[in-house]
Amino acid sequence: MTTVLVWIVEGTWPACVDAVRAHAPDGADITLLHVTPADVPGAAHGAFAGLLGRGHGAHDPGTRLEQLAAASADRLLADAAERLGRSCTRRELTGRAEREVVTAAESADLLVLARDGDRTHLGPHSLGPAGRFIVDHAPCPVLLVWPETAPGIVTVPPPSHPPSPHR
Numbered sequence: 001m002t003t004v005l006v007w008i009v010e011g012t013w014p015a016c017v018d019a020v021r022a023h024a025p026d027g028a029d030i031t032l033l034h035v036t037p038a039d040v041p042g043a044a045h046g047a048f049a050g051l052l053g054r055g056h057g058a059h060d061p062g063t064r065l066e067q068l069a070a071a072s073a074d075r076l077l078a079d080a081a082e083r084l085g086r087s088c089t090r091r092e093l094t095g096r097a098e099r100e101v102v103t104a105a106e107s108a109d110l111l112v113l114a115r116d117g118d119r120t121h122l123g124p125h126s127l128g129p130a131g132r133f134i135v136d137h138a139p140c141p142v143l144l145v146w147p148e149t150a151p152g153i154v155t156v157p158p159p160s161h162p163p164s165p166h167r
Contacts, residue, residue, distance in 0.1 A: 002028040005108040007101050007134070008080050009034070012114035012147040017083045019112055019145045030088040032080045033104055034073045035097040098133035108140045114147045121155040 004024045006016050020030060070092070077090040093100045105111045113135075117128035126146075127135060135142055 002109045003107060004028050004030045004110045004112065005101075005105050005140075006030065006032050006080070007035075007097075007111070007113040008032050008076055009097075009114065009116065010076060012116065013076065013080050014083060015114050015145045015147040016112050017080050019143055021084060021086075023143060024110070030084065030086065031091055031104075031108075032077050032084070032088055033091045033093065033101065034077055035100045036070070036073050036092065036094045037097065038094045098130040098137075101130075101134050102137045102139070105134075106139050110141050110143060111138050112143045112145065114145050119147060120151055121157070122151055122153065123155070123157050 002025050004020060006020055008016065017032075024030060073092045077092065081088055081090055091104070093104070101111070101113070111134070113131060115126045116131040118125040124132075127144075131144075135144065
């Protein structure tokens with residue numbers, strides 16, 4: 001059975017889900033993956049502890065941020081599952097997105113993700129740091145999709161060196 005991992009990110013997930021609907025074989029084992037960064041709640045926990053000391057955990061803003069992030073991830077995954085319209089697993093992780101996605105893709109036959117950089121031009125800058133890391137380190141084939149219509153071919157950067165006349 002084909003296993004497909006889909007990285008679900010705010011703003012680009014519909015294109016990923018649509019690509020799975022179009023390209024994943026019937027009966028594929030599909031996992032929708034969302035990764036919540038740990039750094040924001042962690043910073044809030046640290047700031048709270050540093051400013052007010054220990055023992056005030058009930059009012060720690062980091063806890064509230066974790067709850068809000070979990071609720072947002074649940075909603076995003078539910079929306080993606082509904083749009084997919086077929087059986088799937090929803091998985092939520094916390095950590096560095098690029099590393100969590102690569103690790104999760106270890107047992108996948110296909111990883112689907114959307115471009116996360118400059119989407120106004122064709123070329124390498126259409127991948128942000130997280131997307132570039134994932135594409136470079138994925139242990140399986142990758143289906144890289146444009147979140148919206150791809151820019152025209154005229155947006156390809158010019159060559160860095162003029163072509164040699166002796167070719």
